[in-house]
Amino acid sequence: MSDIGLSLFAGATAGGIEAFVTYPTEFVKTRSQFSGKKESPLSIIRSTLATKGITGLYSGCTALVAGNAVKAGVRFVTYERFKEMLADSEGKVSAPRSLLAGLGAGMCEAVLAVTPSETIKTKLIEDAKRPDPQYRGLIHGTSSIVKAEGIRGVYRGLFPVMMRQGANSAVRFTTYSTLKNFVQSTSITRPGQALPTPITFGIGAIAGLVTVYTTMPLDVVKTRMQSLSARSQYRNLFHCAYRIFSEEGVLRFWGGTTPRLVRLMLSGGIVFTTYEAIVRAMDGKTIA
Template structure:
């Protein structure tokens, strides 16, 4: 783990910095902007999500007959394309794109409304309240959207690479999962997902908001919109900080959503212990490279698209 990045996160989170006063966000604009941003980000970055998931499914688990063993992200990508074709790295993409669009919409809507409620009488938001707003937004998206969409995505990827694949696609796979496991089948790993999403949003929004406010202050721009290049860079930095601080939660989440999770793990803590015993502590950062790649671009894309779409909607409404 990169301690310099952890230190940067802690400083950005707890430094007694107060964000400048902002006008209350329009709920409809936040929902639309977040949804558009999430859909675009999910489609663009999906291959990295596929590679991350494949690597994590092998962390602390036994290989099925005929299943490929990967030595790293590049090896995973090459072997998958060589064995199953280019289309294989987009397995489960529809579940993630749909879920990502809904997730981002819910995330930005929840964050903006909660942040507005937590502002003081001068319209300012302290660092600790910003963390709380991000945490609540992450928990909300985990319950409403992320858990079912990511469980289905993970099962589709795991099934595609098993000895006897049974899912023919998103709709067929989802119907079979619910038929065989009930509605609880698509809510597998709810607790680690809530923990991961809560931590993700708390870290990402706090890092982004703090860095954005500092850049605006440095440029003497007040609350004015920043150029797209600056927004992308700030969002990418927030993505880097998020990856290194929340990776263990992501690994446990993926393992708990695998096809054989019910037979292997009693709960999230049992999963964590077994993964560490089997492959060591560093296995909790399995898939960091592809997830880092994705979240660097994810942070840049999501925040940039969100800001642009929101500003366009707001400007059109004011005319």
């Protein structure tokens, strides 16, 4: 298998697994970011289980799993390609260049995968909390959105998504690579030896934690711009950010932090561990 094919396969597999395992936290995070009544994560879980059952916590799941698989595949392929382009004569990539490679990878995944899947997921989650939901699932919901709003309907919020994904990937890859290089420089492993799985998971989880707190405001604006009522409430992302700040306060930009923190810490651990395990098993390589 070619390097591109291997990165795509390993990334897509890791992304799909991660999205399914962590989806309930994404559901709670998205619900907590909608405007209106503020609910705690536990309150959202209790009310959803009481009215919709366990399947309610997976409303919009198919859209995110499919989108996350494509997203992760695109992310790892483009990150590896950008790294090759930015590497020095010895094949090494400095932290600033890793940041740039991650930024480019995040922008690519936002356009090719993230915006459509997350727009649909957000609308399905918001619709599911209504007494009489209008969407009967992923296919019906997608077709209804496209029929009502055109292809632009599934690309709503593209710019904030590009900003968030670019920042996400830049911070996550740079943090992961920096921590990994630091650990490998210690006596924990011999030169060239793969890190133990628990350590890889832990480094990925820390990368997820750093990513959450640095990019949360972009995520909140993205969610509002993709909501069902976005067109009637916000003129653009700057107007959206202004209204959140002036009407709800600056702390609202960190609404949904707890469930997103849980998700991205698990996500970082699962994705990097799964990706490296697959690549190592099939080709003997790891992320530098």
